[in-house]
Every structure is written in C-alpha cells, then in structure tokens.
Amino acid sequence: xxxxxxxxxxxxxxxxxxxxxxxxxxxxxxxxxxxxxxxxxxxxxxxxxxxxxxxxxxxxxxxxxxxxxxxxxxxxxxxxxxxxxxxxxxxxxxxxxxxxxxxxxxxxxxxxxxxxxxxxxxxxxxxxxxxxxxxxxxxxxxxxxxxxxxxxxxxxxxxxxxxxxxxxxxxxxxxxxxxxxxxxxxxxxxxxxxxxxxxxxxxxxxxxxxxxxxxxxxxxxxxxxxxxxxxxxxxxxxxxxxxxxxxxxxxxxxxxxxxxxxxxxxxxxxxxxxxxxxxxxxxxxxxxxxxxxxxxxxxxxxxxxxxxxxxxxxxxxxxxxxxxxxxxxxxxxxxxxxxxxxxxxxxxxxxxxxxxxxxxxxxxxxxxxxxxxxxxxxxxxxxxxxxxxxxxxxxxxxxxxxxxxxxxxxxxxxxxxxxxxxxxxxxxxxxxxxxxxxxxxxxxxxxxxxxx
Amino acid sequence: xxxxxxxxxxxxxxxxxxxxxxxxxxxxxxxxxxxxxxxxxxxxxxxxxxxxxxxxxxxxxxxxxxxxxxxxxxxxxxxxxxxxxxxxxxxxxxxxxxxxxxxxxxxxxxxxxxxxxxxxxxxxxxxxxxxxxxxxxxxxxxxxxxxxxx
Numbered sequence: 001x002x003x004x005x006x007x008x009x010x011x012x013x014x015x016x017x018x019x020x021x022x023x024x025x026x027x028x029x030x031x032x033x034x035x036x037x038x039x040x041x042x043x044x045x046x047x048x049x050x051x052x053x054x055x056x057x058x059x060x061x062x063x064x065x066x067x068x069x070x071x072x073x074x075x076x077x078x079x080x081x082x083x084x085x086x087x088x089x090x091x092x093x094x095x096x097x098x099x100x101x102x103x104x105x106x107x108x109x110x111x112x113x114x115x116x117x118x119x120x121x122x123x124x125x126x127x128x129x130x131x132x133x134x135x136x137x138x139x140x141x142x143x144x145x146x147x148x149x150x151x152x153x154x155x156x157x158x159x160x161x162x163x164x165x166x167x168x169x170x171x172x173x174x175x176x177x178x179x180x181x182x183x184x185x186x187x188x189x190x191x192x193x194x195x196x197x198x199x200x201x202x203x204x205x206x207x208x209x210x211x212x213x214x215x216x217x218x219x220x221x222x223x224x225x226x227x228x229x230x231x232x233x234x235x236x237x238x239x240x241x242x243x244x245x246x247x248x249x250x251x252x253x254x255x256x257x258x259x260x261x262x263x264x265x266x267x268x269x270x271x272x273x274x275x276x277x278x279x280x281x282x283x284x285x286x287x288x289x290x291x292x293x294x295x296x297x298x299x300x301x302x303x304x305x306x307x308x309x310x311x312x313x314x315x316x317x318x319x320x321x322x323x324x325x326x327x328x329x330x331x332x333x334x335x336x337x338x339x340x341x342x343x344x345x346x347x348x349x350x351x352x353x354x355x356x357x358x359x360x361x362x363x364x365x366x367x368x369x370x371x372x373x374x375x376x377x378x379x380x381x382x383x384x385x386x387x388x389x390x391x392x393x394x395x396x397x398x399x400x401x402x403x404x405x406x407x408x409x410x411x412x413x414x415x416x417x418x419x420x421x422x423x424x425x426x427x428x429x430x431x432x433x434x435x436x437x438x439x440x441x442x443x444x445x446x447x448x449x450x451x452x
Numbered sequence: 453x454x455x456x457x458x459x460x461x462x463x464x465x466x467x468x469x470x471x472x473x474x475x476x477x478x479x480x481x482x483x484x485x486x487x488x489x490x491x492x493x494x495x496x497x498x499x500x501x502x503x504x505x506x507x508x509x510x511x512x513x514x515x516x517x518x519x520x521x522x523x524x525x526x527x528x529x530x531x532x533x534x535x536x537x538x539x540x541x542x543x544x545x546x547x548x549x550x551x552x553x554x555x556x557x558x559x560x561x562x563x564x565x566x567x568x569x570x571x572x573x574x575x576x577x578x579x580x581x582x583x584x585x586x587x588x589x590x591x592x593x594x595x596x597x598x599x600x601x602x
Contacts, residue, residue: 048541050580056548057579059556063564070600074572074593077584095557132599141599 058082062092065099065134066180066431067141083181089434093205096432100367102133103143103162103179104426105154106400128154130162130179131397131424132431135369135383138392142399143179156258159203160432161185163210169195169217174210176203176441180431185441190229191242193217200259200266200279205436206235209281211259211266214248225252230284233440246284252277258427260302260365262309262331267302274300276311278335292329292338303365304428305330306386311338312363312370314353325349328370328384342384348391355380366428376423400424459486460494467502468494469509475516480551499549504542507532511555533562 061072061082073080082088105128128145145162152164152175166173172194174187190212200211209232214225228246233239252270254277259266266279274297276289291297293315300313309331316324326349329338344352352374359375371394373381379396457473459482477483485491497505514520514528533540540559547555567575572590576583585593594601 048538049578052541052544052579053548056544056556056560060560060563060567063557063561064568067600068564068568070597071572072575073597074585074590075575075583076581079581080585080593095560097561143599 054078058088058091059095062088062095063097066433067134067139069433070180083433092433093436098367099134099430100369101135101429101431102364102366102369102371102426103154103157103429104131104133104397104424105129107423107425108153108167128152128164129399130154131399131426132429133371133394133397133426135366135371135385138383138395140395140397140399145177145179147182147184148175148177154427155199156201157427157429158201158261159205159208159437160430160435161203161437162427162429163199163201165197165199167196169193169220172197172212176208178432178435180433183438185438187231187441188241192227192229192245195223198254198257198259198268200261200268202261202266202281203435203437206440208233208437208440211279211281212242213259213268213279214252214254225254228279228284228286230281232281233437235440246286249277249286249288252288260304260309262304263307267309269300269302276302276309276331289331289336292340299360301361301363303363303370305365305370306368310341310365310370312365312372314361324353326352326372342386342389344384344391348382352382362425364426364428366430369428371426373424373426397424459491461505462494462496463500463502463505464498465501467505469502469505471509471512472516475509475512478512478515478552478554480553482550497550500546501542504539504546507535507539507543508546508550508552508555512552515554529558533559537566 061069061079064072073083128148130143130145132141132143133139134141145164148164151167152173153167154162155165156163161176161178164175164177170193172190174189176185176187177183187210193216194212195215195217197212197215200209200213202209209230211228211230213228215223216226218224218226225248228248229242230240230246231242233241253272254268254270257268259268259279261267264281266281268277268279270277270288274291274294276291278287278289279285280287291300291311296315296317298314298316300311303310303312305328311329311331312326314324314326323346325346326344327340328342330341331338352372355377356374359377361372361374363370363372365371368386368388370384370386371381372384381394381396383392383394384390385392458470459473459476461469461471461476461482463469473486477486482491482495485495500508511532514532515525520528535543540563544556544559544563547559567578570578573583575581583590
C-alpha cells in the first residue's frame with residue numbers, strides 16, 4: 001500500500017478549510033491548541049508523568065482514538081498486550097467515546113452482472129480494502145480486510161463491526177468483521193434465494209438485528225421485491241434466526257442498497273415515485289412514508305443524523321424563480337412529516353452543481369456528520385457538520401485514484417477495472433477495539449461454511 | 453432534604469478550604485467519609501496541595517451550578533484544561549485520590565488528546581517507559597499495524 005502523503009490542499013473555494021498544518025511526521029493532525037502552552041516544545045516532562053500508576057496510564061490509553069492506540073502498541077510489551085487484556089477491554093468499553101467516523105470501499109463492477117465472478121487469475125489485489133475517514137481531523141487511513149474471502153461485499157456497519165454479504169445469487173452468507181483486530185464472525189446463511197437484497201443492520205452491546213429485504217429470485221434469472229427475512233439475537237436469550245419473513249409493500253422498487261437504522265426502524269429509499277420505506281424491527285412490518293417535495297427531488301439519499309432520519313436531496317423545480325438547491329429534511333417524531341433542517345449555502349451549491357454536473361451524489365451520515373460524494377468522482381466530497389453548521393470539502397482519499405488502473409481482466413465495461421472509476425461507497429463506522437456481542441454469537445452453535 | 457452543611461478540607465500544605473457538602477461529595481472518597489460520619493473536624497487531604505485543591509474546587513463548583521448548559525460546561529472544561537502538563541498531572545492524581553471519576557475521565561481524555569499525535573518513542577520518553585522490544589519485534593509490530601503508521 002502506498003504511504004499516505006498528505007497532499008497539499010489547493011481547493012479554490014471560498015469555504016475555509018480549517019485543517020491544521022500537517023505535522024512533518026503526518027501521524028494525524030492534532031487539534032489541541034494547548035500543546036505549546038509553555039511556549040517551547042511539545043515534550044511533556046518525563047519526570048512528571050513517569051510516576052503515574054499503571055491504572056491511570058491504561059485509562060489514558062483507553063481514550064486514544066484507534067490509530068493512536070495501534071501506534072501506542074509499539075511502545076512496550078505491556079501496551080502491546082492491552083488489546084488482549086479483558087480488564088483493559090472492560091475499561092475501554094466503559095470510557096471510550098463514540099466516534100462518528102466513516103469507512104469507504106471501492107464500488108465493484110455493475111451489480112446487474114449475475115455471472116459468477118471468475119477473476120481468480122487476475123493480477124490485481126484480491127483482498128478488500130477499506131478507507132477509514134476521521135471527520136474531526138479530516139484524515140484517511142487504509143484498512144485491509146485480508147481475512148474476508150473472495151466473493152463478499154461490504155453492505156453495512158454498526159457497533160464497530162462491518163457486515164459483508166456474499167455476492168453470489170442464492171441464499172446469502174453473512175460475515176461480521178472487526179477490521180481493527182481482524183476478527184470475523186459468520187452468521188447463519190439466509191433462507192430464501194436472493195440476488196442483491198438490501199441489508200439493514202443494527203448492533204448494540206447486547207443485541208443484533210439484521211433485515212435482508214427484496215431481490216427475491218423467483219426464477220434463476222428473475223427477481224422481484226417480495227419478502228424480508230430478519231435475524232435477531234439478544235442478551236436476554238431471545239433469538240430469531242431468519243425465522244420471520246414479512247412481505248414488502250406492493251410495487252416497491254428500491255435499488256439494492258443499505259438500509260439506515262434510526263430508533264428501532266430500518267429505512268430505505270423507494271423510487272418512482274420517491275417515497276421512503278420504513279421497517280419496524282419489533283413488529284417486522286413495512287410501511288411507506290411520503291417523501292417531501294417528491295416530484296422535485298433528484299438523487300435522494302437517507303442518512304442517520306443525530307438520532308433522526310434525514311433525507312438529503314437536490315431540489316430542482318421547473319419554475320425558474322425557485323433556485324436549485326441541496327436540502328436536508330428530518331423526519332419528525334410522528335413518523336410522517338418532514339421538516340427542512342438545512343440547505344446548502346447557495347454559493348457553495350453553485351460550485352457543487354458545476355462539479356456534479358447532473359451525475360448524482362451519494363450520502364452517508366453518522367452522528368453530526370454527513371458526507372456527500374459526487375458520483376463518478378470520489379475526489380470531490382463534501383462534509384457537513386450539523387453541530388457546527390459547517391460545510392467543508394474533504395481532502396481526497398489518498399488510497400484511491402492513480403492506482404486503480406490495474407488490469408483486472410474479465411468483464412469489459414466503461415469503468416477502470418473491477419473497482420469502478422474510483423467511486424467510493426461507504427457507511428458510518430465507529431472503530432472499536434472490541435464488540436461485546438461477539439460473545440453472544442459464540443453461543444450460536446451452528447455449522448458454518450469454512451472459507452478457504 | 454438538601455444539606456447546607458459546610459465541610460472543611462485541609463490540604464497537604466496546611467491550608468483549609470470550606471465547601472458545601474453537596475459540592476464536596478463529588479469526591480467519592482469524601483462522600484464515603486460523610487456517610488461514615490467522620491467529618492466533624494477538618495478532612496485531611498495529605499496528597500493534595502492547596503494550589504491543586506483550588507483548581508478542583510473551581511471544577512466542582514462550576515459543575516454544580518444550576519442553569520449551565522452543556523455547551524457552556526464544555527467551554528468551561530476546555531479552558532479549565534488549558535494548563536501546563538505539570539498542573540494537569542497534579543490534577544489527575546488529586547482527582548484519582550479524591551475518587552472523582554468524572555474529573556479523572558475528563559483529564560484522561562485531555563492527556564490522550566495531547567499524546568495522540570506522538571510517535572511511540574515520544575510516548576516512551578514522556579512516560580519514562582522502557583522499550584522492551586527487540587528491534588525485530590518492534591519492526592514486526594509496526595508491520596502488523598501498518599495502517600496506523602502510514
């Protein structure tokens with residue numbers, strides 16, 4: 001993998017890019033202003049800190065963000081072993097703050113290809129790569145998913161785990177992966193044969209809920225959005241392993257994609273005409289919600305924003321006196337009404353629209369952040385911060401573009417190889433050292449496929 | 453019934469601080485003493501000096517105030533922690549001794565923020581930790597976690 005060179009930022013947009021000047025060792029920028037409080041260097045006097053009891057040092061280490069934690073493992077054997085120490089992990093789970101980060105993956109070839117992916121002879125990289133994005137520091141990190149076997153694609157993320165689903169048509173195999181520690185937990189495969197269903201996932205410290213919806217294979221070469229299967233397991237001993245199937249609303253046509261989880265429901269975008277489908281996890285029931293301004297939306301996406309469902313879309317009105325814009329609406333508690341909560345500043349939208357050029361954009365949200373990525377151009381992505389009400393251009397992912405020209409052979413298409421033209425898709429991801437539900441899943445003694 | 457009782461705390465350098473009991477019990481250690489009913493006289497705190505105690509009380513008072521918003525508290529904390537690392541160190545030990553988990557965590561987060569950009573060697577120097585890896589072992593660890601070092 002190429003070393004991460006923090007590229008000089010040369011965007012000519014009027015929006016301030018408040019990235020602190022990268023330090024020469026590019027180990028992630030720090031934003032603490034008080035490092036130079038004593039005027040001279042940033043070294044802390046070792047005579048002071050050396051007398052800290054181990055217990056307090058461990059507590060400090062538990063507060064480190066993942067990249068810093070993994071660097072700290074090289075300090076000494078004791079630090080190295082913290083990752084395997086139950087005591088430390090318990091402390092970590094108690095104190096470590098939630099991080100509203102993101103992870104992105106390169107898009108694979110057009111999903112309509114149902115032929116088996118027979119690129120076993122290609123010279124390109126076989127293992128999945130994910131790109132971790134820290135929105136507080138605008139930094140990128142490259143994560144390798146070497147343990148994920150071929151033929152799996154990432155579809156969702158929750159509770160620090162990333163969900164991979166098998167590409168092949170049929171019953172779907174599912175893997176939950178923690179890329180920081182390289183762990184993989186297989187789930188029992190789904191029951192009904194599907195092509196590319198939409199997946200909803202939510203994981204807490206004591207429960208997992210998964211919904212697999214649509215793209216039922218009604219014949220070897222035909223799909224229809226018919227049913228949903230759900231998986232549930234929790235610490236109270238309740239479990240439902242693909243035991244419940246519920247019917248999708250008639251004539252729904254959602255593109256295969258992720259479902260967004262907000263407060264006990266999964267939501268996904270329904271097309272022609274635009275509406276939002278809502279799946280109640282507790283009752284396994286679907287319902288439809290009208291989208292705001294549905295006749296004038298372009299490129300709508302659903303994201304989770306600070307605990308609410310937020311719809312992000314460009315608004316185009318045929319009447320000339322209504323300016324085009326990019327707006328965000330939040331679904332209100334009643335579950336049917338939307339309120340516009342934010343609009344991209346008009347000047348920025350003009351620049352954005354010029355770059356986007358009608359191609360559309362994808363959005364992902366996590367906590368107070370929303371990332372808007374222009375399709376077919378992953379160099380250009382915006383970050384919106386709900387709390388600070390700030391729009392920023394994100395520095396392009398240094399791991400993408402320029403190195404996607406490997407000849408993967410196989411399918412011929414307009415994209416630059418198997419992984420598209422550098423287009424990224426992603427999810428909100430909270431990088432965690434440990435996920436407590438791993439223990440819960442160990443209790444599931446089911447035969448699973450070995451992937452060698 | 454809320455108590456308006458005043459407690460006296462005596463620091464290592466002999467200074468006495470008078471404080472509302474309701475505020476002082478942010479320290480679990482003091483709270484235990486109150487519950488065990490041994491606070492008739494001044495509570496001795498031989499591990500905390502007056503300078504540090506003043507800072508701790510400043511934190512406790514602000515976090516006991518009514519009508520302060522979360523944003524205001526965050527702003528206060530930020531300013532409160534903008535201190536020299538020697539002051540921070542004393543604060544951390546005092547908060548640990550007094551068993552005020554909230555303050556301990558706030559300070560640990562601050563220290564973590566100050567060291568998160570540092571190399572392993574810099575962290576060793578700061579905490580006076582001996583490098584017990586062989587060069588080969590250390591290299592292997594860097595490879596293993598290469599993504600964080602890139």
